[in-house]
């Protein structure tokens with residue numbers, strides 16, 4: 001067992017962990033159940049969390065390596081997500097919805113890094129998020145509609 | 159699945175090297191490749207506290223720490239200016255942004271993977287790796303060495319009068335490549351590095367001087383044919399040897415034309 005101390009969704013947490021505990025299991029143990037296992041081979045993006053603001057795959061990262069760092073999951077970023085998830089839902093992009101938390105987390109990272117992405121930049125940034133159901137066009141249309149609406153000063157509620 | 163009994167964030171390279179002499183211990187880079195294997199590791203040696211996560215540019219070279227991520231290669235302006243965007247092009251199809259935020263240059267080169275976009279790219283440049291005990295070794299020589307218990311500290315890319323272009327082919331975006339290809343003109347010598355053959359990348363030079371008279375449709379096609387003829391290929395589930403040889407002819411030509419400014 002080893003001790004780690006990190007910030008999870010803004011709260012400092014100290015815990016004793018096994019050396020091979022994966023970050024996905026650590027955050028789930030601390031109540032962040034939006035973070036899910038898909039492939040577990042670093043291929044699907046479902047387990048995306050932000051570490052020091054950068055999107056990473058929690059299925060393939062040791063919790064030990066997150067010691068001293070800041071982690072955010074969807075639980076801590078609800079407000080930021082709310083701005084655009086409605087647009088994506090309206091485009092029918094969520095079918096089974098399983099891929100959604102990973103998509104939302106990586107879209108947050110995209111929009112922080114590049115607030116006005118082109119369609120190709122959206123496709124490139126989200127390429128590591130796999131979706132079994134939608135064919136990806138719905139997500140792209142939803143993000144595009146969000147960006148257009150924001151440029152016009154609107155929000156989803158209006 | 160990997161089992162790890164103890165985790166150590168090394169305080170010095172000496173400590174990491176000493177720990178790495180036991181066959182039961184393992185250096186972890188991004189851990190993405192390691193995690194796919196079945197391994198029982200006594201001590202995982204993490205290099206992330208050693209300041210090896212930066213790309214330093216001087217007048218003569220780029221010094222790229224072993225823990226630099228593929229995303230840093232993609233986004234580094236100086237490196238991409240020098241390589242005409244080839245670094246970004248080479249890594250941009252490797253899984254996704256999240257993955258590239260984790261996968262390291264050290265792990266990518268240490269693995270000497272047949273499919274490696276990273277090895278293919280840097281073989282086409284004047285590149286060296288610095289090993290903790292083994293010293294500075296040309297990348298091509300390192301690629302041919304068997305993995306031992308040393309540590310890759312950094313990659314050094316020497317600046318010369320050079321230009322680069324990169325092309326690869328994937329059956330589907332984010333999949334492993336079917337063929338990878340980097341071409342360069344370094345001090346007026348042209349060469350092509352070809353990987354995912356499916357074997358490790360190799361470097362083929364324009365020894366016949368096919369491109370010496372300038373880059374045209376004809377000379378690019380002739381050089382591409384010469385590379386395709388000389389480059390051994392094999393088959394696997396992503397493609398046959400003949401398909402790969404065909405792709406080499408197409409991609410080397412395109413990359414050479416891009417080098418000449420007619421992409």
Ligand SMILES: Cc1cc2nc3c(=O)[nH]c(=O)nc-3n(C[C@H](O)[C@H](O)[C@H](O)COP(=O)(O)OP(=O)(O)OC[C@H]3O[C@@H](n4cnc5c(N)ncnc54)[C@H](O)[C@@H]3O)c2cc1C
Pocket residue numbers: 041042043184185186187188189190191192193194205224251252253260261262263264265266267268269273274275276308309310311332333334335
């Ligand atoms: C699903 C998947 C898809 C991929 N697709 C591609 C692709 O399309 N193109 C491509 O080029 N690559 C691809 N890769 C490979 C990937 O880009 C990395 O090269 C690979 O994961 C190794 O990097 P890492 O940082 O994860 O290393 P790790 O997995 O941590 O380490 C790999 C090996 O190197 C050793 N090691 C690590 N760092 C050092 C060091 N500094 N000194 C000595 N030894 C060290 C480790 O002990 C281990 O043996 C893929 C990998 C995966 C898992």
Ligand code: FES
Pocket residue numbers: 036037038039040041042043044045046047048057058059060
């Ligand atoms: S579960 Fe982590 S990438 Fe698929």
Ligand code: FES
Pocket residue numbers: 093094095096097098099100130131132133134
């Ligand atoms: S909606 Fe089912 S996986 Fe994306």
